[in-house]
Amino acid sequence: MNNSSSNREEDRRKETNSTSLSSLDSRFNQTLRNVQQLLKGRSFPGKVLISRRSDPLNDSSLRSPDIDRRFSDKDAGTSEQHDDFVEDDIQSNSKPNANSTVNKSRSSSSSVDDTSRESQKSTTGARATDSARLMKFKKSMSGPTIILDKLRELAWNGVPPYLRPTIWRILLGYAPPNSDRREGVLRRKRLEYLDCVAQYYDITDAERTDEEVNMLRQIAVDCPRTVPDVSFFQQAEVQKSLERILYTWAIRHPASGYVQGINDLATPFLVVFLSEYLEGSVDNWSILDLSREKISNIEADCYWCLSKLLDGMQDHYTFAQPGIQRLVFKLKELIRRIDEPVSKHMEEQGLEFLQFAFRWFNCLLIREIPFHLVTRLWDTYLAEGDALPDFLVYIFASFLLTWSDKLQKLDFQEMVMFLQHLPTQNWTDVELEMVLSQAYMWHTMFNSSPSHLAS
Known part of the structure; x- marks a missing residue:
């Protein structure tokens, strides 16, 4: 029982x-x-690195002479060149494809050969994964009319350097998505820029108001200070180009005029559009190698793209910069919700977010990360389109909380010094992709539920 x-x-x-x-x-x-x-419906950011993983002290991820000369828009379709591009620019681990089987058949008696074979298998696998993504870009760009939503989705995770100038123009709405109209529109807008320079810049100080004279002098002072750690921007002709772009923009946008920080925002455009004509590392470029016509076209593209970018955030640069102040407040609230210990510690120490985050929003992190990573970051910026100002809050929250543990151990003075000189000088694409991935997840969680951020 x-x-x-x-x-x-x-x-x-x-x-x-x-x-x-x-x-x-x-x-x-x-x-x-x-x-x-x-x-x-959206590829998860951070899984595939399109930009080159390179040592920031030795190279720039913006351009490579081997890649850009042999992988032009005209010959981008050949499989041999395509494999070379991926092998040079993509480093990731994946399962080996059929090509690695050929490597296995090569006889060898030494461990060095075995190691080489394993390395080849890994590289070949990366080609199989990332070649598909690169081919998506090519397919998206090859049609008579580009579908902007699809292009934004692809660009969010990074744009191949050889396509970046064209894609940036299209994402910003400067160049039309219709390929038949593109060259005509660019030609007309470049001539319009020349007319603006002749009308506003190429005149004497006697023809300017006192306010315009002071503004031009301030721009002339700021241009030599722009990206001081990149020697290219110390060239006199480069600074003159920046001066023309910034002064012309300021005259045509009197509601804001020139504000310090806008000079930084012009630099990614200048480097990307120069990369269509100059090879190698940006540190070895000389703008004097280009004709006056090419320089004028590059300036025009920079001017119009800068205008398109700032059109979506003009209250960031009007009197008292209310747009930036509003986003700094949102950043503070987001940090309080995501990481209360850090938020509480900063409040106890009396540190105001405006003391460090104002510059982040004003210059869009250009001064906070190595310059060779800026264009990769801006791929995501431009892919966000009109939603960029709000998405900046999540990127900057992710950026700040990278040092969450460190910040909780610092007092007020130490935090101020740390946040003004962040240890990003050795960052690569990996660290930047982590920041963007975290920002995407938080944006997904909070942006559609603003009550979560309410006090």
């Missing part, structure tokens, strides 16, 4: 455990489906 009761009790226990496990599996599967649904 006791044995029978014991058996029944054992059966009930097994049945209960089975039901519990089944329920747990069901909840897990439902959670997994929810996450998949959340991310459906």
Whole structure:
């Protein structure tokens, strides 16, 4: 009798455990489906690095003579060149494809050969993964009309350097998505820029108001200070180009005029559009190698793209810069919600977000990260389009909380010094991709639920 009761009790226990496990599996599967649904339709940022992973002291990820000369818009379709581009620019681990099987058949008796074979298998696998992504860019750009939403989705995770000038023009709305109209529009806008320079810049000080004279002098002072750690920007002709771009923009936008920090925003455009004509590292460039016509076209493209960018955030640069102040407040609230210990520590130490974050919003982090990473960051900026100002809050929150543990150990003075000289000088694409991935997740969580940020 006791044995029978014991058996029944054992059966009930097994049945209960089975039901519990089944329920747990069901909840897990439902959670997994929810996450998949959340991310459906958008490739998760940070998985694929399009930019080159290079030593910031030795190279620039903006351009390579081998890549850009042999991988032009005209010959981008050849598979051999395509493989060379990926091998040079992509470093990731993946399963080997059929080409690695050929490597296995090569006989070798030394461990060096074995290591070489393993390395080749890894590189070949990376080609198989990232070649598909590069081909998506080519396919997206090859049609008579580019689908902007698809291009933005691709560009969010980084743009191949050889396509960056064209894609940036299109994302900003400077160049039309219709390929038949593109050259004509660019030609007309470049001539319009020349007319503006002749009308506003190429005149004497006697023809300017006192306010315009002072503004031009301030721009002339700021241009030599622009990206001081990149020697290219210390060339006199480069500074003159910046001066023309900034002064012409300021005259045509009297609501804001010139504000310190806008000079930094012109530099990514200048480097990207110069990369269509100059090879190698930006540190070895000389603008004097270009004709006057090419320099004029580059300036015009910079001017119009800068204008398009600032059109979406003009209240960042009007009197008292209310747009920036509003976003700094949102950043403070977001940090309080995401990482309360850091928020509380900063408040206890009396550190105001305006003391460090104002410059971040004013210059869009250009002064906070190595310059060779700026164009990769701006791929994401421009892919966001009109939503960029709000998305900046999440990027800067992710950027700040990279040092969450460190900040909680510092007093007021130490925090101010640390945040003004952040240790990003050795950053690569990996660290930047982590910041962007975290920002994307927080944006997904909070942006559609503003009540989560309410006090």
